[in-house]
Amino acid sequence: MYDRAFAHNRLGSYFKTFQKSADVIVQQWSARGKDELFPICEETFKFVLRSSMCSMLGEYCENDEVVYNFRKAYLKANEELSKIPGDPAHCEDPKAMERFQEALTFMRKTVKCALEYHRTTTSHGNLAVDEIVEYASDEETVICDCITYLFASFHNTGKMLSICLFYLAKHEDIQDKLYTEILKVLGNSQLVDESNLRSLKYMRQVIDESIRCGAFGAFAARYQDVDITLGGYKILKNTPVVQALGIVMRDEKIWPMPMKFDPDRFNEENTKARSPFAFKPFGFSGKRACPGTKLVYRESSVLLATILRRFKIELHGDQQIEIEHGLATHSTEEIWAKLVKR
Numbered sequence: 562m563y564d565r566a567f568a569h570n571r572l573g574s575y576f577k578t579f580q581k582s583a584d585v586i587v588q589q590w591s592a593r594g595k596d597e598l599f600p601i602c603e604e605t606f607k608f609v610l611r612s613s614m615c616s617m618l619g620e621y622c623e624n625d626e627v628v629y630n631f632r633k634a635y636l637k638a639n640e641e642l643s644k645i646p647g648d649p650a651h652c653e654d655p656k657a658m659e660r661f662q663e664a665l666t667f668m669r670k671t672v673k674c675a676l677e678y679h680r681t682t683t684s685h686g687n688l689a690v691d692e693i694v695e696y697a698s699d700e701e702t703v704i705c706d707c708i709t710y711l712f713a714s715f716h717n718t719g720k721m722l723s724i725c726l727f728y729l730a731k732h733e734d735i736q737d738k739l740y741t742e743i744l745k746v747l748g749n750s751q752l753v754d755e756s757n758l759r760s761l762k763y764m765r766q767v768i769d770e771s772i773r774c775g776a777f778g779a780f781a782a783r784y785q786d787v788d789i790t791l792g793g794y795k796i797l798k799n800t801p802v803v804q805a806l807g808i809v810m811r812d813e814k815i816w817p818m819p820m821k822f823d824p825d826r827f828n829e830e831n832t833k834a835r836s837p838f839a840f841k842p843f844g845f846s847g848k849r850a851c852p853g854t855k856l857v858y859r860e861s862s863v864l865l866a867t868i869l870r871r872f873k874i875e876l877h878g879d880q881q882i883e884i885e886h887g888l889a890t891h892s893t894e895e896i897w898a899k900l901v902k903r
């Protein structure tokens with residue numbers, strides 16, 4: 562229903578917002594001492610949260626304090642949620658639900674204030690929220706849909722970008738190859754936009770391989786519409802079916818040495834040689850596939866080009882990451898890096 566917000570003719574308008582958020586990170590890190598360590602997960606989360614809030618809800622979210630407080634509430638809600646089992650009556654900490662609700666109320670209030678600001682101050686028609694307001698029947702639906710889109714937007718993208726920066730820091734040769742492409746396509750000052758995105762081919766390969774290695778978009782789920790037989794098994798109509806997208810992304814028959822980070826798996830030749838169903842991290846069936854697919858490549862390319870043009874990323878020590886699969890895949894520990902000015 563809201564696909565129009567991410568339709569081709571609207572995508573170009575998001576670059577400016579993503580660029581502003583990337584510039585904030587780069588400016589902050591340019592001012593820091595050369596030995597200061599860069600917490601990759603924390604910084605990518607800040608970037609995607611800011612760019613998601615601004616692109617979804619508009620100017621109100623350009624204020625750092627608004628983003629900071631929303632982030633605090635989001636982290637609190639997550640922390641409390643992890644203490645609440647499926648049946649809240651069995652929760653060991655009876656106050657956890659109360660604190661979760663408090664954090665959620667705060668986030669809802671922020672969305673409401675942003676909507677009010679947008680309604681009274683800024684021009685209409687440019688934001689994702691304009692589509693939501695047009696189609697949703699009441700304010701409750703608008704707020705819930707905004708929160709759903711926001712979470713869906715920053716959750717996976719932020720965690721994917723942190724894993725991407727980890728692999729770039731770990732594989733100097735791959736980082737150098739990407740940096741060379743950025744300079745070749747964009748030179749020293751051109752920004753990523755709709756006209757040059759397609760030329761950043763290796764960039765896309767790096768993003769795809771980060772998604773694959775982290776198995777982001779690990780699953781989708783549907784009720785079966787019709788009776789079928791698949792691989793010798795009968796699946797009856799109305800059976801709940803989990804599409805194990807992440808398992809396929811790590812299948813060693815399709816991806817030899819699946820845990821090796823190798824963006825060349827996504828070059829033209831190798832891509833042509835595989836089934837198109839081998840890599841479907843955004844879902845593939847019907848209207849409910851991820852509406853943010855095109856946004857992910859735009860947002861990620863802006864951040865990577867902005868950081869890599871200014872810094873070389875080096876891992877601090879010999880870190881390994883342990884990836885945990887939850888609602889979104891994530892590294893269990895913070896990843897520390899050094900940003901060396903170019």
Ligand code: HEM
Pocket residue numbers: 709710713714715717718721772777778779780781782806842843844845846848849850851852853854856857
């Ligand atoms: C690396 C980043 C992302 C990955 C891997 C990802 C993956 C997925 C997957 C697998 C689904 C389920 C699809 C299905 O059921 O067939 C989904 C749904 C969704 N995604 Fe994404 N996504 C990402 C980023 C985004 C972004 C940036 C947005 C912002 C608009 C977004 C918004 C949504 C929404 C709203 C849904 C629910 C769609 C529905 O049920 O109608 N996602 N995503």
